[in-house]
Amino acid sequence: MDEEGLASLKKWFLGYCRSFYTSREEDNRNIRLKEEHTEQVCAFMDILTLDLGLDPGERRLAGVVALLHDVGRFEQYRCYGTFRDSESENHGTLGVRVLTGEGVLDGLAPEERRMILGGVALHNVFRIPDAIDGPARRLLHLVRDADKLDIWRVFLEFYGLPPEEQASAVGLGFPDLPVCTPGVVETVMRGELVNLATLKTLSDFKLLQLSWVFDLNFAVSRRLVVERNYVEQMAATLPPGEDAARVVAFVREYLARSG
Numbered sequence: 001m002d003e004e005g006l007a008s009l010k011k012w013f014l015g016y017c018r019s020f021y022t023s024r025e026e027d028n029r030n031i032r033l034k035e036e037h038t039e040q041v042c043a044f045m046d047i048l049t050l051d052l053g054l055d056p057g058e059r060r061l062a063g064v065v066a067l068l069h070d071v072g073r074f075e076q077y078r079c080y081g082t083f084r085d086s087e088s089e090n091h092g093t094l095g096v097r098v099l100t101g102e103g104v105l106d107g108l109a110p111e112e113r114r115m116i117l118g119g120v121a122l123h124n125v126f127r128i129p130d131a132i133d134g135p136a137r138r139l140l141h142l143v144r145d146a147d148k149l150d151i152w153r154v155f156l157e158f159y160g161l162p163p164e165e166q167a168s169a170v171g172l173g174f175p176d177l178p179v180c181t182p183g184v185v186e187t188v189m190r191g192e193l194v195n196l197a198t199l200k201t202l203s204d205f206k207l208l209q210l211s212w213v214f215d216l217n218f219a220v221s222r223r224l225v226v227e228r229n230y231v232e233q234m235a236a237t238l239p240p241g242e243d244a245a246r247v248v249a250f251v252r253e254y255l256a257r258s259g
């Protein structure tokens with residue numbers, strides 16, 4: 001990936017985002033949120049790839065995957081009015097369809113195109129298929145870490161806003177109850193990722209987000225979680241009680257141990 005290729009994709013993406021703004025402030029808030037998220041994921045990607053010492057071409061390719069990973073979100077919101085994949089469709093697959101349909105990657109070498117589409121398609125899967133290895137797998141590891149690092153920011157900001165200022169499609173529709181489901185707590189306490197399908201409340205969703213630390217692939221990513229104070233900020237939004245406190249202590253300890 002050369003400098004020119006990256007610049008032209010950035011330009012395309014900007015124009016593409018712009019085409020989704022409407023006269024409805026609620027819609028615009030949701031679109032803006034994804035546009036800003038993309039910018040921040042790109043910024044995190046830069047930090048990760050610099051820290052890992054990738055060469056400039058690899059860094060630009062990773063930058064393109066960061067730029068395009070959520071390209072399906074815009075069409076998803078326009079068609080279905082939600083960011084919830086289970087109520088609409090998988091936004092990774094949708095992203096691939098958008099990129100292919102718009103011919104965005106047509107000028108690239110087939111191998112680069114394959115890597116980028118693979119990155120977009122699989123950035124959000126629960127588990128990366130074993131068959132994916134080598135540079136394609138590393139690209140996925142990178143985009144999944146960069147994505148999570150910014151989703152924490154998005155949600156922490158969301159939890160801190162009064163309801164009338166929250167982007168409506170972010171909360172994913174879980175009831176905001178001060179209750180943690182026992183099965184969800186136990187999953188995190190085993191050091192495992194929580195599956196979205198097992199959640200009942202917004203508190204469960206916060207536990208799921210804490211469980212993402214187990215899925216981070218690079219020490220630099222775990223360091224960023226600590227630096228940005230994400231666990232402590234998330235802890236402050238959890239309901240009082242032993243369950244939440246146990247989970248937070250466990251996650252904190254995990255980060256200290258694996259740093």
Ligand SMILES: [Fe+2]
Binds near residue numbers: 037041069070147
């Ligand atoms: Fe994302």
